[in-house]
Amino acid sequence: MPKKIKRYLLKRKIKRAINRKYKSFKKHGALILILLLPIVILIVLKLIRIRAKKKLKETIKGKVKEKIDSRRQKDKPEQEDKE
Secondary structure, three states, rough: HHHHHHHHHHHHHHHHHHHHHHHHHHHHHHHHHHHHHHHHHHHHHHHOOOOOOHHHHHHHHHHHHHHHHHHHHHHHHHHHHOO
């Protein structure tokens, strides 16, 4: 057989195989999605919690630094006055 015909037949074979898989996915795809949906939701919620904790830690650190800086600034003028 010439190469063009072989290539054509191979492409057709691949297309048919993909279509078969796609049809079976169409039949069972909704079921698979429904079963996987709770798992996906749990993963997303976990990621959101982790990000929220990180942001909370950063804001707390920032506030603590601000308090320390403000205390230092208050202490400096008093020390200068004493000298």
